[in-house]
Amino acid sequence: MTSATAAGVPKRAPAPRPRKSVTGTRRTVVALFLLPALVLLGALVVYPIGYSVVRSFQNASGDGFAGAANYKALFTDDGIRTALKNNIIWVVFAPTVSTALGLVFAVLTTGDPPARAKPRAWGKVRWGTAFKLVVFMPMAISMLAAGIIFRLVYDQDPGKGVANAVWVGVHDTFAESSAFPKAHPGRDSPLKPEQGGFVTTQAVHTGQPVALPLVGVAPDRMPKTARRAATANPDPGKITGTAWQAFTRGRGVGRPGAVDPSELGYSGMRIEAVKGGKVVASAKAAADGTFTLPAAADGAVLRLPASNFREPYNGVDWLGPTLVTPAVIGAYVWMWAGFAMVLIAAGLAAVPRELLEAARVDGANEWQVFRRVTVPMLAPVLAVVTVTLMINVLKVFDLVFIIPPGSSQDDANVLALELYRKGFSEDQPGIASAIAVFLLVLVVPVMLFNIRRLRREVRR
Numbered sequence: 001m002t003s004a005t006a007a008g009v010p011k012r013a014p015a016p017r018p019r020k021s022v023t024g025t026r027r028t029v030v031a032l033f034l035l036p037a038l039v040l041l042g043a044l045v046v047y048p049i050g051y052s053v054v055r056s057f058q059n060a061s062g063d064g065f066a067g068a069a070n071y072k073a074l075f076t077d078d079g080i081r082t083a084l085k086n087n088i089i090w091v092v093f094a095p096t097v098s099t100a101l102g103l104v105f106a107v108l109t110t111g112d113p114p115a116r117a118k119p120r121a122w123g124k125v126r127w128g129t130a131f132k133l134v135v136f137m138p139m140a141i142s143m144l145a146a147g148i149i150f151r152l153v154y155d156q157d158p159g160k161g162v163a164n165a166v167w168v169g170v171h172d173t174f175a176e177s178s179a180f181p182k183a184h185p186g187r188d189s190p191l192k193p194e195q196g197g198f199v200t201t202q203a204v205h206t207g208q209p210v211a212l213p214l215v216g217v218a219p220d221r222m223p224k225t226a227r228r229a230a231t232a233n234p235d236p237g238k239i240t241g242t243a244w245q246a247f248t249r250g251r252g253v254g255r256p257g258a259v260d261p262s263e264l265g266y267s268g269m270r271i272e273a274v275k276g277g278k279v280v281a282s283a284k285a286a287a288d289g290t291f292t293l294p295a296a297a298d299g300a301v302l303r304l305p306a307s308n309f310r311e312p313y314n315g316v317d318w319l320g321p322t323l324v325t326p327a328v329i330g331a332y333v334w335m336w337a338g339f340a341m342v343l344i345a346a347g348l349a350a351v352p353r354e355l356l357e358a359a360r361v362d363g364a365n366e367w368q369v370f371r372r373v374t375v376p377m378l379a380p381v382l383a384v385v386t387v388t389l390m391i392n393v394l395k396v397f398d399l400v401f402i403i404p405p406g407s408s409q410d411d412a413n414v415l416a417l418e419l420y421r422k423g424f425s426e427d428q429p430g431i432a433s434a435i436a437v438f439l440l441v442l443v444v445p446v447m448l449f450n451i452r453r454l455r456r457e458v459r460r
Contacts, residue, residue, distance in 0.1 A: 049440065052433045052436045052437055052440075053433075053437055055429060055430060055433040056070050056071070056430060056433035056434040056436070056437050057070070057430075058430050059430055060427065060428050060429065060430055062429065062430075066430055069430075070430045070431045070433070070434035071434050071438075073431050073434070074431075074434060074435065074438055077431075079410065079413060079418055079421070080415075080418055080431075080435065082410065082411070082413050083413040083414050083415045083417065083418040084415060086325055086412065086413060086414050087393075087394065087414050087415050089325055089329075090325075090329065090332075090393045090394075090396060090414065091390055091393055091394065093326075093329055094329050094332050094333060094336075094389065094393045094396075095385075095386045095387075095389035095390045095392075095393060096386070097329070097333050097337075098332070098333050098336045098337050098339075098340050098389055099340050099344075099382060099385050099386045099389065101333065101337040101340065101341075102337050102338070102339070102340025102341040102342075102343070102344050102385065103340070103341075103344050103375075103378070103382065105131070105132070105135055105337065105338075105341040106340075106341045106342075106344040106345040106348050107348065107370065107374070108128075108131075109128035109129075109131050109132050109341075109345065110128070110345055110348050110349065132338075132341065132342070132345070135337060135338040135341055136338035136339070136341065136342055137338065138334055138335045138338060139335060139336070139338050139339055141335070142398075143335075143398030143399055143402075144398055144402065146331060146334070146335055146398075146399065147331070147398055147399050147401070147402025147403050148402060149331075150327075150328075150330075150331040150334075150399070150403050151319075151402060151403050153331075154318035154319050154327055154403065156314065156315065156317060156318075156319070157314075158314065158315050161315070161318075163315075163316075163318055164314070164315030164316060164318070165315075167315045167316055168313055168314070168315045171313050171315075172313065175313070178307065178308055178309060178310045178311075178312070179217075179221065179222065179223045179267075179268065180214070180217050180266060180269065180308055180309055181309055181310065181311045181312060182216040182217055182218070182221075182309075183214045183215070183216045183217050183245075183266070183308070183309055184198075184214060184215065184216045185198060185213070185214060185215075186213060186214070186215040186246060186247075186256075187256075188256060189213060189214075190202070190210075190211065190212070190213075191212060191214070191304070194303070195306060196305075196306030196309065197303055197304050197305045197306040197307075197308065197309065198214075198303070198304045199274070199301050199302065199303045199304070200212075200301050200302045200303075202301070203299050203300060203301055204239050204241075204273075204297065204298075204299075204300065204301070204302055205239070205298055205299065206235070206236060206237060206238055206239055206295055206298045207234050207235065207236045207237075208234065208239075209231070209232045209233070209234050209240050209241055209242070210232070210239065210240070210241030210242075210302060211241065211242060211258070211259075212241060212242065212243040212244075212271070212302070212304065213243075213244060213246030214243065214244070214245060214246065214266065215245065215246055215247050217245055222245065222264055223266075223267045223268060225267040225268065225287050226264040226265055226266070226267040226287060226289075227264065227265060227267070227287040227288045228261065228262075228263070228264060228265070228288060229242055229244035229245070229259045229263045229264055229265040229288055229289045230242065230259065230265065230288040230289065230290055231258075231259050232290045232291075232292075235292070237295050238292050238293060238294060238295060239273070239292070239293040239294075239295075239297045239298065240290065240291070240292050240293075241271070241290070241291055241293075241302070242259060242265065242285075242288075242289045242290050242291075243265065243266040243269045243271065243285045243289050243291065243304070244259060244263050244264065244265045244266055244289040245263055245264050245265075245266065246259075246260075246263060247263065248260050248262050248263060264289070265285060265286070265287060265288040265289020265290065266285050266289050267285060267286065267287045267288075267289065268284055268285060269284065269285040269289070269291075269304065269308055270282065270283075270284055270285075270304070270305055270307065270308055271283050271284070271285065271291050271293070271302055271303070271304060272302070272303045272304075272305055273293050273296070273297030273300035273301075273302060273303075274300055274301050274302075274303050275297075275299065275300040275301075279303075280296050280297060280300055281293045281294050281296050281297040281300075319403070319404055319405055319408055320408055321408050321411040324403075324404045324408045324411050324412040325411070325412050327403070328399050328400055328403050328404065328412055331399050331403060332393070332396065332399055336389060336392070339385075339389075340385045340389070343381060343384070343385050344378060344381055344382065344385060346381075347378050347380075347381030348374070348378065351373075351374065351377045351378070352377075355373055355377070356369055356373060356374070359372065359373050380453065380457055383453060384450060384453055384454065384457075387446055387449055387450040387453070388450060390446050391443055391446050391447055391450070394415075394416075394439060394442055394443050394446075395416055395439070395443070396414055396416060397414070397416035397417055397420065400412050400413070400414050400416075400417050401417055401420070415435055415438070415439055416439070418435060419432050419435040419436055419439070420432075422435065
């Protein structure tokens with residue numbers, strides 16, 4: 001027995017052996033879990049990107065090296081240049097408008113939690129949750145369905161297109177359209193065409209009733225105020241007459257140049273007396289088509305001005321070459337303003353209410369609180385939303401493909417649509433691949449900026 005043992009010092013227990021994992025080392029387990037994701041990432045992302053880069057340097061058939069010719073086409077091809085110009089418009093306006101509307105909606109639907117807050121603070125709208133639901137609901141609709149909806153909304157016919165129905169309604173409230181766009185003189189008429197209107201072939205004189213017969217207006221298009229036409233009574237000191245729809249149904253029925261019992265007067269028809277190229281008197285026909293002009297009109301010719309026959313206002317050509325891109329951007333904003341609203345509302349809920357109350361106590365009004373406190377506090381969220389939408393609009397395809405008609409699709413063209421055209425319609429896969437690589441180059445910096453900002457916010 002040794003002295004250590006004799007002294008009663010216990011022996012040190014042997015160190016425990018490290019336990020091995022049932023499934024092996026940690027790195028092996030991590031690799032096994034990541035392998036499916038890495039395979040999918042390589043097959044669906046890495047390989048297509050690499051193949052597109054290689055294909056962008058080949059000719060149309062893919063069996064020859066084209067050098068930078070495909071990339072040169074990006075700046076020389078008219079269709080691609082139009083698409084690039086429209087993409088710039090999209091990137092500038094679509095994210096900005098969507099974010100601005102989202103900010104307004106978020107502020108209007110988010111009130112101050114404290115019970116002591118004044119009702120006017122932040123202008124919270126009633127039924128805020130329902131309002132948010134309505135604004136966000138378009139996000140649940142596919143781009144295809146939204147494109148079809150707005151193709152109908154922008155229809156040129158006011159009877160079909162909601163946009164033109166509203167626009168025409170507002171226009172006609174302030175400038176009523178003519179009820180006689182198709183009216184014209186019949187055979188043996190005392191009227192002749194002149195500058196879109198009609199004038200009498202001979203001068204008129206007081207005491208001699210004037211007949212102004214017209215045809216061409218469908219019965220259902222006659223003014224609701226129109227009544228059965230009456231023959232004007234002669235007046236020695238004035239010029240009287242009748243403007244009416246000289247047409248009676250039935251073959252051989254009615255007297256040419258005379259008012260028949262079933263014929264209607266042109267209610268509201270404007271008549272002008274012209275002497276020496278100047279209008280000396282004017283009048284409007286009554287419900288029965290009769291009118292009266294003063295003695296100053298003696299010896300003048302009567303004119304039915306072109307305003308009587310102006311075609312009805314048919315609204316705006318929303319999908320024409322001029323407005324097609326703003327119209328499609330409007331459809332995009334309708335879909336994505338709700339997305340911006342939800343993200344901004346989440347950021348707004350995190351804004352310290354003490355800062356807002358302090359600003360109000362210091363005498364700031366609601367606009368100053370919004371501009372000086374709320375917006376600066378929301379700047380990181382607004383940047384994330386705007387950048388996210390910028391990435392999204394760089395890839396926009398569905399709405400531009402569906403909404404514009406064939407006649408104006410070239411004017412609404414964007415890079416994603418031009419990529420589709422070059423690759424599948426024009427059989428130029430080399431140029432299509434170059435467009436794809438170019439889009440990737442545009443998207444990557446914006447995406448990296450967004451990732452860096454998100455990481456910065458997480459660290460904070």
